[in-house]
Each structure stands twice: as C-alpha cells, then as structure tokens.
Amino acid sequence: MNVLHLDASILGDHSVSxxxxxxxxxALRLGTADLTVIHRDxxxxxxxxxxxxxxxARGTPADARSTAQxxxxxxxxxxxxxxxxxxxxxxxxPMYNFSIPSQLKAWIDLISVAGVTxxxxxxxxxxxxxxxxxxxxxxxxxxxxxxxxGIAHADYLKLLLNxxxxxxxxxxxxxxxxxxxxxxEPALAAARAQIAALA
Ligand SMILES: Cc1cc2nc3c(=O)[nH]c(=O)nc-3n(C[C@H](O)[C@H](O)[C@H](O)COP(=O)(O)O)c2cc1C
Numbered sequence: 001m002n003v004l005h006l007d008a009s010i011l012g013d014h015s016v017s018x019x020x021x022x023x024x025x026x027a028l029r030l031g032t033a034d035l036t037v038i039h040r041d042x043x044x045x046x047x048x049x050x051x052x053x054x055x056x057a058r059g060t061p062a063d064a065r066s067t068a069q070x071x072x073x074x075x076x077x078x079x080x081x082x083x084x085x086x087x088x089x090x091x092x093x094p095m096y097n098f099s100i101p102s103q104l105k106a107w108i109d110l111i112s113v114a115g116v117t118x119x120x121x122x123x124x125x126x127x128x129x130x131x132x133x134x135x136x137x138x139x140x141x142x143x144x145x146x147x148x149x150g151i152a153h154a155d156y157l158k159l160l161l162n163x164x165x166x167x168x169x170x171x172x173x174x175x176x177x178x179x180x181x182x183x184x185e186p187a188l189a190a191a192r193a194q195i196a197a198l199a
Contacts, residue, residue, distance in 0.1 A: 001032050004086035005039045008104035009094045009139075016174055017092035017139040020191055024090050024135055024172075027199050038082050042103040048075050050109040079110050080117065088133050089166065091157065095140035099152040108160060117164050127165020134161050134169045135198060137191070141178030170198060 005025050009015035029035055048054060054076060057069035065073065083089075093100050111117055118127050136157050144150030154171050161169045174191035176183035 001028070001035055001087045002085050003028060003035065003037045003088045003090060004082050005037055005090045006042060006104065006107065007039070007092040008042045008101040008107075009092060010043055010096075010101065010103075011094075015092070015094070015139075016177055016188070017094045017137045020137045020139070020172060020174060020195065021090050021092040023192065023195050024137070024198070027195065028088075031199055038086070040079075040082070040107075042101075042107055046103055047079055047107050047110050048072055049106050054110075076110050079107060080113065083111050083117070083129065086132060088135070089161075091134060091136045093136050093138050093154065093157055095138070095142075095144065095150075095153045098144075098149055100157065112160070112164065125163060127163055129161075129165040130167070132166045132168075134166050135172060136161075136169060137172045137174070139173075139177060140175045143175045143179070143183075145173050145175060172198070 003025065005021060007015070007018050007021055009017050011018075025037055025039075029037075053069075054072050057065060057072045058076075060069055062073075091104070093104060096102075099105075114120070117129055118125055120126070136154060138145075138154035138157075140150075140153065142149070144153060154173065158169045158171065172191050172194045174187050176187050178184075
C-alpha cells in the first residue's frame with residue numbers, strides 16, 4: 001500500500017495534528033507488510049503557489065520552457081504524481097482562522113487540475129482519483145464539528161476530496177485543544193481512540 005502523508009501545522013513538535021498523523025502512519029507500518037510512505041511536510045518544504053507564472057509555464061511547450069518554468073512544472077507534476085501513486089492519503093489539517101493552513105491550500109490548488117484530477121462532462125463534475133481513501137486529522141483550539149464555523153475546515157476538505165473522486169474520507173477530530181485540560185485531554189484520548197478504531 002502506498003501512503004501519502006501530508007502535514008501542514010506551523011507548530012512543529014508542539015503540533016497535535018502532526019502527532020496524530022504520525023500515530024496513524026505508525027499503526028499502518030505495524031499492520032501492513034508492504035507499505036510505502038511519502039511524507040510531505042508542506043511547511044518545511046512548501047509547494048509553489050498556483051499563480052500566473054505556473055499557468056504561463058504550463059501553457060508554454062515543454063521544449064520552450066525556461067529553466068525556472070521547467071522547475072515549476074516539475075514541482076507541480078511531482079505533487080500530482082505522488083497523489084496518483086497513493087492508495088491512502090493521511091492529511092494533518094489544523095484549523096487556522098476557521099479554515100485550513102495556507103500551505104495545505106497551496107497543495108490543493110496545485111493538485112486540483114481540470115482534465116487531470118477532475119473533469120467536467122455532460123453529467124457534471126467527475127473526480128479522477130477514484131479508488132483512493134483518505135484520513136483527515138482535523139485539529140482546532142475551539143469546537144467546530146457540525147457547526148457553521150467548521151464549514152471551511154474539515155467539511156471543506158471532505159467536499160474537496162469527494163469532488164476529486166476520493167469517496168472514502170474518514171475524519172479524526174481533536175477539538176477544543178485550547179479550552180484547558182478538562183476539554184483537551186478527553187479530546188486527545190477520543191482522537192487516539194478514533195485512530196485505533198480505523199485500524
Ligand atoms: C495561526 C493560528 C490560527 C488559529 N485559528 C484558529 C481558529 O480559527 N479556530 C480555532 O478553533 N483554533 C484556531 N487555532 C488553534 C489551532 O487550531 C490549534 O492550536 C490546533 O492545535 C492546531 O493544530 P496543530 O497543533 O496541529 O498545529 C489557531 C492557531 C494558529 C497557530
């Protein structure tokens with residue numbers, strides 16, 4: 001099984017989502033004989049922003065691209081190839097300002113390409129990443145699951161992954177992490193139990 005493990009927390013070793021995605025990957029290593037993991041730390045090694053330069057590079061014939069354009073397209077193509085190679089995505093998604101980290105959004109913008117990861121036809125949109133599964137680790141200082149304040153966080157990620165064809169999306173939630181130990185500790189225990197149940 002091939003796993004693509006994405007982390008996007010800016011809190012380094014203090015990050016809860018990083019600890020929980022690591023726990024998922026370690027559980028997979030114990031339980032899966034033939035496991036390949038690609039770990040992308042989107043903070044330490046950010047992907048390029050989808051901007052006019054990338055569009056121009058993509059729109060330039062491969063043999064006419066400048067060195068910088070070649071590097072840009074190569075980074076985007078690598079991210080997409082890693083995605084297609086994965087059977088399972090493990091995504092660490094802290095809530096920042098009611099949404100996901102900009103580093104994770106940049107990755108989404110890079111891999112969401114019409115005609116590559118999705119396409120529109122007479123019946124509407126069709127995701128091209130079918131057959132893959134995802135586990136999203138959604139962490140937050142407050143409590144947002146099932147509320148309007150969570151729409152741009154875990155709900156958005158689920159919608160986006162479904163749109164791209166990844167229908168089996170599990171969300172591990174660890175919320176209320178800034179609400180003091182009486183809320184934080186049970187939330188962490190519940191998240192760890194959710195991960196154990198995934199296995
Ligand atoms: C820049 C920043 C913005 C944040 N914005 C929110 C927010 O809008 N709502 C919330 O509930 N928590 C917010 N938090 C708290 C984080 O969601 C919380 O610390 C969580 O543990 C982050 O996951 P991590 O530990 O993996 O980084 C924010 C934290 C940071 C650093």
